[in-house]
Amino acid sequence: MTTSKLGEFLRSRRAQVTPPDVGLPQDGRRRVPGLRREEVALLARISVDYYLRLEQGRERHPSPQVLDALSDALLLDNDGRLHLYRIAGMTPSPSHEGSVERADPQLLALAELWDRTPALLLGRAYDVLAANTLGRAVFHHLQPGANVLLTMFLDPAVRSFYADWEKAAANVVAGFRFLEGARPNDPRIHEVLRTASENSREFTDLWQRRDARGKSDAAKVLLHPGVGELTLRMQTFDVRSAPGQQLVVYHAQEGTGSADALRLLGSLAASDPGQASHPGKRDDSPRRPA
Numbered sequence: 001m002t003t004s005k006l007g008e009f010l011r012s013r014r015a016q017v018t019p020p021d022v023g024l025p026q027d028g029r030r031r032v033p034g035l036r037r038e039e040v041a042l043l044a045r046i047s048v049d050y051y052l053r054l055e056q057g058r059e060r061h062p063s064p065q066v067l068d069a070l071s072d073a074l075l076l077d078n079d080g081r082l083h084l085y086r087i088a089g090m091t092p093s094p095s096h097e098g099s100v101e102r103a104d105p106q107l108l109a110l111a112e113l114w115d116r117t118p119a120l121l122l123g124r125a126y127d128v129l130a131a132n133t134l135g136r137a138v139f140h141h142l143q144p145g146a147n148v149l150l151t152m153f154l155d156p157a158v159r160s161f162y163a164d165w166e167k168a169a170a171n172v173v174a175g176f177r178f179l180e181g182a183r184p185n186d187p188r189i190h191e192v193l194r195t196a197s198e199n200s201r202e203f204t205d206l207w208q209r210r211d212a213r214g215k216s217d218a219a220k221v222l223l224h225p226g227v228g229e230l231t232l233r234m235q236t237f238d239v240r241s242a243p244g245q246q247l248v249v250y251h252a253q254e255g256t257g258s259a260d261a262l263r264l265l266g267s268l269a270a271s272d273p274g275q276a277s278h279p280g281k282r283d284d285s286p287r288r289p290a
Helices: 005-014 037-044 048-056 064-073 078-087 105-112 133-138 148-154 156-160 165-182 187-199 201-207 257-271
Strands: 119-122 128-131 218-224 228-238 246-251
Touching: 005 037, 005 048, 005 078, 037 048, 037 064, 064 078, 078 165, 105 119, 105 128, 119 133, 128 133, 133 257, 148 165, 148 187, 148 201, 165 187, 165 201, 187 201, 228 257
Parallel strands: none
Antiparallel strands: 119 128, 119 246, 218 228, 228 246
């Protein structure tokens, strides 16, 4: 049986959708996780034979109408739908694959004005291209030149930085799958994948799940070695002047210990970057008005 990225993705998504999720009866004689092929075909209003050819890689060029129907049948979110289109060859190939990435000096100058907002600039393969002063103080393991994916799985110290390392790792892998779908021929993406696959079984197991989603608004709980627990929200912005680059920005809710800690880290990093990782601990509970 032949295979394709499209077929592999369809099989992995089918296994994660149950009949009740899509309004079908759940019988007790199922031998496969999730939906059967004929159920996906029914929901997408295509023939079972055609759907089988898609999964087996014998049909690689479905129409946009079929992709939309499959997205609905498999309950794909916006990122999943875009990933499906990409691996089906229905989106333009990005330009400048393999070119050297650089950080825009004007963007970095803007980020340095954010003394309460950590920011990281990531390249198309999750390389850290740059960070503002507070970003370097918070993410001391992600200095410019590091790679987010490789650091997550190959640096043992990172496991104690995230309150829920397993969730953080799964999100990084899903994000990298999303990037790889957009740039399947990029040599740097292939290099990072090869290094991670050769050195981490945990990465390989997560990669085989074929989850694909971009970075989005989310809360992260970090265990900083200097200031203790930090609860930060994350926003991600595409850099239009450099397609494939992402500016990831974090902030803390005002009136909390996390907000106080960011101010402390910013002050220390501005005066002595070497002290920013090890100031005294503090309480993260919300402050009450006097």
